Amino acid sequence: MTAAVLLLAIVTAERLAELWLARRNTAALMAKGAFEVASGHYRLIVLLHAAWLAGLWLFGWAQPLNPVWLVIFVALQGLRVWVLTTLGGRWTTRIIILPGAPLVTRGPYRFLSHPNYLVVIGEIATLPLCLGLFWYALAFSAANAAILTIRIRAENVALSECGA
Numbered sequence: 001m002t003a004a005v006l007l008l009a010i011v012t013a014e015r016l017a018e019l020w021l022a023r024r025n026t027a028a029l030m031a032k033g034a035f036e037v038a039s040g041h042y043r044l045i046v047l048l049h050a051a052w053l054a055g056l057w058l059f060g061w062a063q064p065l066n067p068v069w070l071v072i073f074v075a076l077q078g079l080r081v082w083v084l085t086t087l088g089g090r091w092t093t094r095i096i097i098l099p100g101a102p103l104v105t106r107g108p109y110r111f112l113s114h115p116n117y118l119v120v121i122g123e124i125a126t127l128p129l130c131l132g133l134f135w136y137a138l139a140f141s142a143a144n145a146a147i148l149t150i151r152i153r154a155e156n157v158a159l160s161e162c163g164a
Helices: 003-031 039-060 067-090 115-130 134-161
Strands: none
Touching (some): 003 039, 039 134, 115 134
16 A cells, blocks of 8 residues: 555545534534525535545555645644534534524634634645645645635625624
């Protein structure tokens, strides 16, 4: 097994675990009276991430790893864990509003409104760069930027409308 295959297997397992966690958290939030907003773009997010990961397997499985980009990618995973643990049961991949719940302002949310999106932006770029796929990082970063523009606007509107 090459280092690239090992890295991609770990990232794939992480993404699958996150989908499981997101579904569990979404169901628990909905059971508490939460509701989803702006779901129209969610399929685009899923499609983008699935295509990104599938393409990395296709083009990157036999590539040598760039140690500098790998260190940056691993650091981003630390930030990802910080976001996930800060949000706890409120972390999900959808825009879920729990009426009456205060906005999270601890952890990385003390410094940024959307730290999870910063992590995603970094991951979309750095994992391909770990595999020497500059063109791939550039193409998916542009697509991700377009989708995140829609996503962040929708999330900000939803949070402002609910008084958060």
